[in-house]
Amino acid sequence: MSFCQDVKQEVMKTPLRAFHCRSAMVYAILKLSKSFPQEPTVFTTENKDLAEDAASMLAEMGAIVDIRRDLHRLRADTEVYTVSIEHEHTRALLRDYYHLGKSPLDWSFLEKSCCRVAFLRGLFLAYGSMASPEKEYHLEINALTPLFAEELYRVAENCGIRFKVARRKGCEILYLKESEQIEDFLTLIGAPVSSMKLMEVKVMKTVRNHVNRTTNCETANLNKTVSAAAGQLQDIRFIRDTVGLSYLDEELRELAQLRLQNSEMSLRELAATLSQPISRSGVNHRLKRISDIAQKLREQGVALPEDENEG
Ligand SMILES: [Zn+2]
The missing domain is CATH 3.10.28.10 (Homing endonucleases)
Structure with a gap:
């Protein structure tokens, strides 16, 4: 009925x-x-x-x-x-x-x-x-x-x-x-x-909407992490494929390699995996330095070979 x-x-x-x-x-x-x-x-x-x-x-x-x-x-x-x-x-x-x-x-x-x-x-x-x-x-x-x-x-x-x-x-x-x-x-x-x-249906709807909103919020955060990691990977690959990873000093190079091999790792996991473990914000800081280097290289006119750039 x-x-x-x-x-x-x-x-x-x-x-x-x-x-x-x-x-x-x-x-x-x-x-x-x-x-x-x-x-x-x-x-x-x-x-x-x-x-x-x-x-x-x-x-x-x-x-x-x-x-x-x-x-x-x-x-x-x-x-x-x-x-x-x-x-x-x-x-x-x-x-x-x-x-x-x-x-x-x-x-x-x-x-x-x-x-x-x-x-x-x-x-x-x-x-x-x-x-x-x-x-x-x-x-x-x-x-x-x-x-x-x-x-x-x-x-x-x-x-x-x-x-x-x-x-x-x-x-x-x-x-x-x-x-x-x-x-x-x-x-x-x-x-x-x-x-x-x-009234009960209304309460259920409110709860469900709240859960949906929370889930959406978490998904948004996750997307942010994924896109940040994608940006870091792009910068690291740019350095590797232009001037080579040896261009980076040792602590940055280790992190760059670790990131290349583990694109899904969270900052916390990366921090714990380094030969000399550092804090999460320390990892964040190093990744930022790598990105700055990539950015500077781009500004200096360093570019990827044509064919790779297109891929
Ligand atoms: Zn009456």
């Missing part, structure tokens, strides 16, 4: 008890329906519990409700449930009772704060979705029209949630992108466990 389905399943575990709240949730489902009451279909969901709960809530209002079970068009292993009211007269009654259609929201159904939460819960269950937090923080609700988007925004704002609004494929979408807001929303509509899971 997807994270989104888990959230909806969790919400459905605690059914609304008070009639005013159930009525507010039904109001959300009917008001934001794309087809109802002109057509029998109210909404379609993958959540069986939601379909059954919505049907029983509508039955409480006196409606005769059908639930049709189909297979998902794209995912043959998933069942989808369509909640519909065939009886035309019942549809007309519900339309009149809830003032359905394009009109603004009727706030008389949303007077109590518990009912506003129930309304948001219905919206998300029937017309909302969210991405897995592993991928991204994104929760959205299809608000259909700009007028509804504005009104739903106000209901949510009233509950402490500030949605953002975007337009997609001719529909207004309310969405949340900030993880804290999504956590608050999930807790609000009755999915505290999912909210906690989202």
